[in-house]
Amino acid sequence: MNISRRAALAAAFVLGLAGTASAQVTLKYGHPNPNESIGGQFANRFAELVKEKTSGSVVVNVFPSSQLGTAKERFEGVQFGLIDFGHDSYSTVGQAVPDFGALDLPYLYRDVEHAVAATTPETSPVARELNERLKSEAQMEVLGTFLYGIRELTTSNYPVRSPDDLAGKRIRAIPVPVWIGMVEGMNAIPTPVDFAELTTALATGVIDGQENPLTAILTSNMYDSQKYLILTDHMINIIPLFVNSASLARLSPEQQTAIRDAARQAGQDILAISVAEHERLKTDLAEKGMTVISTEDGLDLEAFRTRVSEHVRAKFPEWASIIEGIQALR
Template sequence: MFKSLAGRAASMAVAVALMSGAAAAEELRYAHVGAEGDIQTRYASEAADAIAAETDGEVTVQVFPASQLGGVAEMVDGVRMGSISMGHHDFASLARIVPDVAVFNAPFIYRDAAQALAATDPNNSPALQEINEKLISEGGVRIIGRIYRGARHISSNFEVKSPADLEDKPFRAVPLDLWVSMVKGFGATPTPVEVSELPTALMTGLVVGQENPLTMISANKLYEVQSHVALTGHMHSVLAVFVNEKAWQGLSEDNRAAITKVLEEKAQASLEWATASEEELVAELKGVGMTVITEAEGLDLEAFRKPVLEQIRADFPNFAPYIEQIAEVK
């Protein structure tokens, strides 16, 4: 009898412990707009698995890709309100909170891919740390990581070698002020289109061109509605990974450290993925019929660089000191 009672007591103790552990586990809802096959989708999936492993299951991450929880604006608002724990998108998507954060997506400001990743490190970049404090105080959102997706290039259904080829043509702009400014610098007419609507917009002629990393052009099969890609590399596409500050502070210090470690490892991995895939993607896009235009074929990068930077400086004068800080990052 005594052994039976003792056994039952032990079983109850184990059950209570398990229930306590379950209650203590934190689930983070992670949203993004990336499609299957894109680097950002791989990043989120692998980061979710690694976070669960690194925290011994104390933190789990449920990923909602492909705009399942809404477009960019809805996602950012959801993270601010806490209905979405975390997400990722271009830094400029957070300009709704702190306009100057868009500087990290500005065209022609990074020397190369590695420097772009270093300059957007929330743990070591002075410019980002300064802006992060503003994001936390003004919006309750904190940048905790980043993703390198590759250089962004122009695709179109005609040959593009200079801004003259885009003059007054409707060109897709990410629905953010920075992109509208950049497309003006291209000489085109900015036409904001959400990424989920982009293939249709290109098919119907609402826009005749767009710009994105090659991985996105491939993953979204834009080659079905676009015939040319110009390797302008005008932006090094780096996405901010951001979290609701209240949710972040609700995690233990150890788990925050574990998540930070995972996101840094995955950031470096994303750089490797993007760099390794660039040549393969060029070959793939040629294989499906796209014409790839480089400087060897007459692409005039300086003709793009000068008017785009002039437009950015005119529209975003506050960027100047941050651009200087970014340039100093090794």
């Protein structure tokens, strides 16, 4: 971890200590997204609900836009108690329990309703078992989830209608095995870039394209360097909110219940916003100058689904039973 990241974490830690000096408990929440994005809205809504449901006895300070470090640094910060809450991909949680990465597999869920049910411990035996392992092996737990969006592909200066069009192209991959495998399955060259550095990498031509939910594409101004938006619908992107177990345990039972309720309500509130935004943002991005390519424009969605699914399932055979369990959920 570099000096600037250590300084940010140290400052945040001091804030936390200051909060515990009085009756009011102050907790820290670090995440990668801009405040105006779906991820930012979720974090801020959660913080708002925690304050409301605890009558101000618990305050969550939110640090957006990777202020507390990269995905790996933030996750380790939560794991070791320097940060109390965080949200990121299930693949990031896979740093502690690798099988969590299976919940990020592309073309895994039938629809949004299925995705939410399959990743919620109360309704999914798979998610429940994984969460118990996270508690015992890493002293953390998944507290809630939210729909970040449906992930789509963008490219800088070339249209894409099938995986063949991506041969030799450098597409940004989140620096974890599932995303690298997914981009390989698209027939592109996976190029790991952290989210905080993504806009610069696109603008300078280090990469030829990327994939993200539409909210991230808009709020990070990716339309400035990306000409094409390809509606591959390759992932219904559910993001987990995770918490340090010791941070949770030092709260009263009533405060813990309030925080769990806040996480659940924030996820429900953002679900409706995220679903509605996905449709609206297609139009917004087109108005920003992006050319939208859908099945009506010749996109071979089945070719993407088949090629990507076959590749990642062959690459991660150890997850066959998890995939089966998720797909059996009705």
